[in-house]
Amino acid sequence: MTRPRASEGYAAAFTADHSQFLCLLPTTAASVFVFYCSVATVRFSGDFYQLIVDNRPSVQFAVQILANALSFLQALVLCRVINFTVRRYFAHEAMSLDSLRLWIDLIALRMNWGLPCKFWLPLGLFMLATMALKGIWAAALTPVEVWKATHGEVFVPSWENVTHVKEYPSEVGREGPTIQTSQGRFSYSVGTQIRGHLLMSATSATTTDGGSREHRKIDNSRYTYIGRSYGLGTSAGLLDRNLEEDRLAISYKYQEDGYTTDVKCIHNETSNFWIGSTAFDWLWAAQGELPDSDDGREYSDYIGHRGTNIVALGVAHFADVDAEKLPLRKYLAFSTGESYKMLDKLQCEVDFTPARFNVTVNKLGRNITVVPTEGKDVEDIEPSRRLKGTVLRQFALISNDETNLYVSVVGQALNASITDLYTYYASRGNDKKTPSDEEMVRKGVENSIKAVCDDMLGAYGSAQLVLSDLKSTTPAEVRKAAIAIGEIRFAAATFAINTAIILAFIIEAVRTSWWKGLPSFDIGDIRQLIVASSNGGPGLGRAASQRKGNKMGQLRVRLARSDEGLLGLLGDEQGECDESSPIMEKKSSSTTIDVVHYGRSGWGPGWI
Incomplete structure (x- = not known):
């Protein structure tokens, strides 16, 4: 059995996974526009003003749609950065099932009250932050009556x-x-x-x-x-x-x-x-x-x-x-x-x-x-x-x-x-x-x-x-x-938040050399989770069934790949791996097991 091989990070720069970072283009354009309009006190009068005043409900509906779309794009980028970072970590480190659930829920933007209490606060704060993005964008885009x-x-x-x-x-x-x-x-x-x-x-x-x-x-x-x-x-x-x-x-x-x-x-x-x-x-x-x-x-x-x-x-x-x-x-x-x-x-x-x-x-x-x-x-x-x-x-x-x-x-x-x-x-x-x-x-x-x-x-x-x-x-x-586009405090907030997301993306991309060593296994894809669990054999299931209640979430799992390239989830402790699993088949005839170690990525102890 071997650890999963790293994909070629730079070569995958424009794959479907990485293309989601292009969502920053419309959010950056929108945040720069509203911030410039506020700082430069850009005012729209004449027919545009009359259009806004005469169609208040329609304008507010359009603002809500646009605000939801832009906040969704920003949240998508954040979740993708987290997804890549967790996947890269999971490629060479074990993780508890509870931690795995936390990251899956966080990437999926859903609140899971079945998690241990210690995970509620970080997950809740992240959910509130992504929800606040909608309100901030709506306030920054709402036309405000002023004078010119x-x-x-x-x-x-x-x-x-x-x-x-x-x-x-x-x-x-x-x-x-x-x-x-x-x-x-x-x-x-x-x-x-x-x-x-x-x-x-x-x-x-x-x-x-x-x-x-x-x-x-x-x-x-x-x-x-x-x-x-x-x-x-x-x-x-x-x-x-x-x-x-x-x-x-x-x-x-x-x-x-x-x-x-x-x-x-x-x-x-x-x-x-x-x-x-x-x-x-x-x-x-x-x-x-x-x-x-x-x-x-x-x-x-x-x-x-x-x-x-x-x-x-x-x-x-x-x-x-x-x-x-x-x-x-x-x-x-x-x-x-x-x-x-x-x-x-x-x-x-x-x-x-x-x-x-x-x-x-x-x-x-x-x-x-x-x-x-x-x-x-x-x-x-x-x-x-x-x-x-x-x-x-x-x-x-x-x-x-x-x-x-x-x-x-x-x-x-x-x-x-x-x-x-x-x-x-x-x-x-x-x-x-x-x-x-x-x-x-x-x-x-x-x-x-x-x-x-x-x-x-x-x-x-x-x-x-x-x-x-x-x-x-x-x-x-x-x-x-x-008409002015929003208020300057909300325009500045959207610009600052978007800039922070861009910086987080750049810093993480540079730190990981554009996510070099990123495995193809995606913890957010339920299909890959099912297949990887099946490839790992029944040993992990037996180990989980022996733990009751919240103790099951403490079971640590790791990602492994056979020489044939099959990915599987295995228990991290002795006895939690099944010798009959496809991941172990080719290694049973060999007296030597070659394990590829990538070393720790610098995360240290924490939620993972």
């Missing part, structure tokens, strides 16, 4: 021509250019034609929770500002039809120049703006000079019972409204009746500082966010001061128009803002130091003036776009809906 940055352009108002930006009388028929469309009302008489929205802004200027204020855009675009608008983002929903009609467009972001409106109010007891009676019982005169008056006092008539219901706002007028550059206007003066005494003698300084802003328009959420940048030395968008001065003059018009015999709507709006501020501090308890009543009044009024100024700047910007068609373009980053 593209370039575009949006319109912004142009302020090179401000001919229509001026103060118009409040009388009916004398208003400035105005138009009503399905998109909303647009007018250069902002203080009279859009005052309902402005008063609403003044009322809701202070939030009761201290968070960002959300307020509707002054047109019918259904957009909402998150935080302050600063008068920007006016073209959203009006002149961005190309983006509105783009089903894939999610949002867009651009930079626009404008003003940061800062307001600082004080109680000026020496204010020279006051309310006095006239020759008519229900007519009262608000008059006086402001710190920036340069053409005499201000004067306007208000109506009211006994004057207690009046909230008069004074803003210095212009001596020459057609001047190339108007004088600076920055003060608002309050004079009130007894009903609004907390607002009396207020004097607010309003500063319009040129600044650059990041404007983000979220098309899906229908909201706009405007955030000032940290850049300095921004050029004034309208250096003639006509826009800033006209905005302030609207406060005087609104306060006059919105005062009746019994109440001042402006006073009520400011009172609502102040009340919300009280509510905010009351809800905070002792978390914050509560300001004094005067500080509450000043802060509430400051919030309202900022909100109204922002909306008026936006109203004039919309008028420039819609009424005068005065606009310019600015570059924008458009975010479009796109």
